Amino acid sequence: MTTQTRPPAGLHEPRPGRATPGTPGRPDGDGDPTAPLALPAGGRGGRRAGRVAVLVALAILLTVAGAGVAGVSYLQGRLEAGIERLGDPFAAIPTRPENAPRTAVGDGAAAAGRAPVNILILGSDSRISAGDPSRWTAGAQRTDAIMLAQISGDRRSLTMMSIPRDSWVDVPGHGEAKINAAFSWGGPTLMIQxxxxxxxxxIDHFAVADFESFAVLTDELGGVELTLAQPLDAGGVTLEEGTHVLDGEQALAYARERYNVEGGDFGRVQRQQNWMRAIMRSIFDRELLTDPVRLMSTLEAVTRSLSLDDGLTVSKMRDLAIGARTLRPDSVRFITAPYVGTGRSPDGAQSIVLLDEPRLQEVSDAFAEDRVGEYLEEHPDAAPALGDHVD
Structure with missing residues (x-):
């Protein structure tokens, strides 16, 4: 007899016939050729997994400070030089949602703060050939983190929704599969679609990142303060439970740990979000935005790790950031796409995440209609949210 993980309180049952629920556990990609490469603890791939949203969020939030730094054109030129460009991944998408904003960052209504901006953010094991579709090889590009980020139309809030990489979804032209397979099979265009x-x-914009300079970024901030609910012993890092200021290597070990975290990948998603929140708080608490020298160093560390669509220029990020200049860490919400648990693919070969489709539709509608903040306040149990306590 098979069992299923207990759904979060108040969530619906999965639609029958989609996949076979399996033994509770971690959606860890077994049997899936598009799953992330298995590397030993502390390996290069492990360090990259799942921190992309921090980088992109920082690139957007920090660029606002560039508006007050002398030599703005020089600043923008230096930052732009470090970004890998992906071209236009939207041009080849045959159909787009009709009920969502169409205005790009920095253009018209969005620049004036009348339309939300939606950015799909991925953390990838490899950005090689990301900007040259002719060199794309199925399976060569993998993503360990998928996040939909929305800056509200009034520019007063930012909502970031993580989509578990093993979510079982329909991939256009390929049938049902794990969502991270879309990036492996068809790159940015298929992932967006x-x-x-x-x-x-x-989706208005698209971003991919690797993590070569992420430890440097955390160290640029002088470390980040995190409270460990349990001892950390991973990647050569050993820390007792309690509150610590973690340096880059320690924070990487904290965020990439999966096997000793309650909920497996679900718990790791919350750790990634917790780290992101700690970085944002560190930026404001330590007045980084008022220190041009440290700011420039931090921004360069961020942008060196980014691949962006051609439309998301540093100039447009700056325009967006100016509009969102009152945004603060307490205005940022972190949630995970509603799910009911883990299971097995219909052929039994893969461990997968079963999304709560009715609840996900409600949350998605709120995103599309620029009312996700209000919706989450009215329905706090609609999606797993990052709380004060993180395991």
Missing amino acids: TVEQLTGVR
Whole structure:
């Protein structure tokens, strides 16, 4: 007899016939050729997994400070030089959602703060050939983190929704599969199309990152303060439970740990979000935005790790950041796409995440209609949210 992980309180049952629920456990990619490469603890791939959203969020939030730094054109030129460009991944998408904003960052209504901006953010094991579709090889590009970020139309809030990489979804042209397979099979265009089809939210911009300089970024901030609910013993890092200021290597070990975290990958998603929140708080608490020298060093560390679509220029990020200059860490919400648990693919070969489709549709509608903040306040149990306590 098979069993299923207990659904979060108040969530619906999965739609029958989609996949076979399996033994509770971690959606860890077994049997899936598109799953992330298995590397030993502390290996290069492990360090990269799942921190992309921090980088992109920082690139957007920090660029606002560039507006007050002398030599803005020089600053923008230096930052732009460090970004890998992906071209236009939207041009080849045959259909787009009709009920969501169409205005790009920095253009018209969005620049004036009248339309939300939706950015699909991925953390990838490899950005090689990301900007040259002719060199794309199925399976060569993998993503360990998928996040839909929305800056509200009034520029007063930022909502970031993580989509578990093993979520079982329909991938256009390929049938049902793990969502991270879309990036492996068809690159940014297919990934955008898959998320738009899943959510009905029109994506305005797309970003991919690796993590070579992420430890440097954390160290640029002088470390980040995190409270460990349990001892940490991973990647050569040993820390007792309690509150610590973690340096880059320690924070990487904290965020990549999966096997000793309650909930497996679900718990790791919350650790990634917790680290992101700690970085944002550190930026404001330590007045980084008022120190041009440290700011420039931090921004360069961020942008060196980014691949962006051609439309998301540093200039446009700056325009967006100016509009969102009152945004603070307490205005940022972190949630995970509603799910009911883990299971097995219909052929039994893969461990997968079963999304709560009715609840996900409600949350997605709120994104598309620029009311996700209000919706989450009115329905706090609609999606797993990052709380004060993180295991």
